Amino acid sequence: MNSMFKKLKNRFLLLNLITITVMMLAAFTAIYTITYQDVKRDIDMELHQVSEFYHKQQDGPRRFEPDDVDASPPEEFQGEPPAGMEDDGWRPERSVSFKLEADSSGTLTNTDSRFDMEESFYQEALEKALATGKTTGQLKLDGNEWAFIVQPTAAGSMFVFMDVTAQQGILTNLIYTFGAVALVMLVVIYFISRYFASRSIAPVKEAFEKQKQFIANASHELKTPLAVIQTNADVLLANREDTIVNQAKWLHVIKQETQRMAKLTGDLLYLTEMEDSRSAMMRAVFDLSEAVETIMLTMEAVIFEKELQLDYDIEPELTVNGSSEQIKQVIMILLDNAIKYAGPRGSIEIALKKQHQDVVLSVTNTGEGIASEHLHRIFDRFYRTDASRSRAQGGHGLGLAIAKTIVDQHGGKLYAKSELGESTTFFLHLD
Numbered sequence: 001m002n003s004m005f006k007k008l009k010n011r012f013l014l015l016n017l018i019t020i021t022v023m024m025l026a027a028f029t030a031i032y033t034i035t036y037q038d039v040k041r042d043i044d045m046e047l048h049q050v051s052e053f054y055h056k057q058q059d060g061p062r063r064f065e066p067d068d069v070d071a072s073p074p075e076e077f078q079g080e081p082p083a084g085m086e087d088d089g090w091r092p093e094r095s096v097s098f099k100l101e102a103d104s105s106g107t108l109t110n111t112d113s114r115f116d117m118e119e120s121f122y123q124e125a126l127e128k129a130l131a132t133g134k135t136t137g138q139l140k141l142d143g144n145e146w147a148f149i150v151q152p153t154a155a156g157s158m159f160v161f162m163d164v165t166a167q168q169g170i171l172t173n174l175i176y177t178f179g180a181v182a183l184v185m186l187v188v189i190y191f192i193s194r195y196f197a198s199r200s201i202a203p204v205k206e207a208f209e210k211q212k213q214f215i216a217n218a219s220h221e222l223k224t225p226l227a228v229i230q231t232n233a234d235v236l237l238a239n240r241e242d243t244i245v246n247q248a249k250w251l252h253v254i255k256q257e258t259q260r261m262a263k264l265t266g267d268l269l270y271l272t273e274m275e276d277s278r279s280a281m282m283r284a285v286f287d288l289s290e291a292v293e294t295i296m297l298t299m300e301a302v303i304f305e306k307e308l309q310l311d312y313d314i315e316p317e318l319t320v321n322g323s324s325e326q327i328k329q330v331i332m333i334l335l336d337n338a339i340k341y342a343g344p345r346g347s348i349e350i351a352l353k354k355q356h357q358d359v360v361l362s363v364t365n366t367g368e369g370i371a372s373e374h375l376h377r378i379f380d381r382f383y384r385t386d387a388s389r390s391r392a393q394g395g396h397g398l399g400l401a402i403a404k405t406i407v408d409q410h411g412g413k414l415y416a417k418s419e420l421g422e423s424t425t426f427f428l429h430l431d
Contacts, residue, residue, distance in 0.1 A: 005205050009197045016193040017186065024185065028178045035174055039167050043147050046095060047136075051149050051160040054099040054112060096163035100126050103156040129159050138164065210380075218268065218382070225257035267398040271381070274405050286324040288359055288430070289316050292352050295331045302339055309347035318352060318359045320430040322410045327430070330414075331361065333403045334426050338365035341424065361428040370418040378416060379404040 098113035100122055111122050121142065128139045135150045144165045151158045232250040239247060292314055303310050320327070338348045346366040353360055370378060377383050382397035407414040410430060418424040 005201055005208075008204070009201050012197045012200060013190075013193050016197070017190060020189050020193075021182075021186065024182055028182065032171075032174060032178065036171060039170060043162075043164050043167055044136075047147050047149050047160065047162050050095050050097045050162050051151060051158075054097075054158065054160050055151065098122070098161055100159040100161070101153065101156065102126060102130075102159065105156075106130050109155065125161055126159060129161075213382075218264075222261060222264065225261045228257045229254050264398070267402060271398070271402060271405060274402075274409065283322050284324070285319050285321050286327075287317060288320045288327065288361070289314050289318045289352060291324060291328050292331055292350065292361065295328060295335060296350065299332075299335050299339065303348065306339060306342070307345055308339065308342050309345075310350070311347065312350040314350070314352045315354060318354060320359050322430065323406075326406045327410070330403045330406050330428065333399045334361075334363045334428070337399060337426070338363050338424075341365055341367045343367040355429075358429045358431050361430075362425055363428075364423055364425040366423050369420040369422055369424050370416065371420060372418075375416055375418060379414070 096115070098111065098115070098117070100108060101110035101112075103109050106126070108123055108126050113122075125139075125141055125146070125148075128141070129137075129148050129150065132139065136148065138145060138147050140146070141161075144163055145168045146161045147164045148159055148161045151160070232254045235250050236247055244251070296310070296312065300310075335348075335350070342348055342365040348366075349362075349364040351360075351362045351364075374383075379400050380397075381401040383401075404414050407428065407430075412431070413429040414426070416424060416426045
């Protein structure tokens with residue numbers, strides 16, 4: 001059984017991790033896509049600006065070394081910026097770029113660069129750009145990322161290149177950041193999920209244990225009367241020639257055990273029906289004071305027969321909203337329980353009063369009382385503080401469980417207080 005719950009916990013943990021991983025991937029993909037589109041748009045915009053700038057400069061190769069303090073910028077870097085670039089904050093010196101011109105056969109004819117580069121560098125750039133067969137794109141040169149654009153000219157084509165290593169670095173760093181964050185989050189989520197998986201499985205495990213115990217107790221309760229019935233039936237079969245009158249005591253025992261089984265199975269079915277039809281319960285306002293008095297009159301003969309003293313204090317015309325028949329059943333169970341455990345020549349006290357917004361019924365009986373360690377379990381099915389004594393009195397541990405289920409469905413409270421060797425009181429709160 002432990003292995004079953006371990007597998008269930010592991011499945012829950014795995015499902016949780018897979019779900020969170022998919023959600024993180026979706027979120028990271030969305031963020032990366034948006035960032036990628038923004039970076040690409042910025043690169044395209046700046047590349048077109050650089051291309052526009054070089055397009056206006058077709059007079060031959062020019063170079064400008066910004067580190068040379070004695071040098072002055074060429075004419076194309078002086079004066080007003082190209083049309084359309086006045087207000088976007090762009091300046092030619094902000095971009096690492098160069099221009100190549102080639103004839104129709106793809107031969108390098110001219111260069112225009114702000115920085116001194118080897119001739120082989122320009123030749124390699126031209127060859128790689130031509131090899132792509134595209135009018136715009138990106139390629140790697142000398143360890144850096146360059147974006148390029150190709151525009152036709154009268155003599156052939158103009159190739160404008162711009163260094164975009166920094167922009168590509170943003171995307172690369174974003175991927176590394178996502179990877180690190182995802183790894184840390186998965187580790188943290190693993191331990192958090194493991195903790196909550198254990199907590200989530202706990203109620204299931206507890207319910208399973210209760211169901212298992214319930215089945216075992218029900219089987220035990222049914223096994224005893226079945227054994228008695230079988231034994232008495234064997235006695236009858238062993239004396240087939242005897243008369244029914246002489247065999248009456250065996251038949252009487254069989255009937256008693258059959259009735260006991262019928263009551264047990266009826267209670268079990270009643271519990272199941274109540275749990276399956278919570279919303280179908282019919283509610284109405286009824287007089288609880290009258291209901292308590294009716295139950296007292298019904299049980300008066302039993303109380304007198306057992307020589308018990310009955311004291312009561314019932315406030316008249318107290319009403320509650322609920323099922324009158326089910327609440328009467330609760331009162332009957334509490335009073336029957338008090339009669340059973342009141343002890344020889346004991347006493348029973350019943351009180352019904354209004355307390356704040358609730359109507360409170362208390363049923364007290366003298367007797368041995370209930371130990372504190374048992375008080376929170378007396379409403380469990382088949383639970384007994386003294387199994388042999390309960391069976392001798394005809395109980396099978398379902399009465400209080402039925403009462404508690406009914407009260408819970410009515411949104412009320414049912415609990416008990418007890419002093420060992422003195423008395424036990426059950427309190428019923430309804431609104």
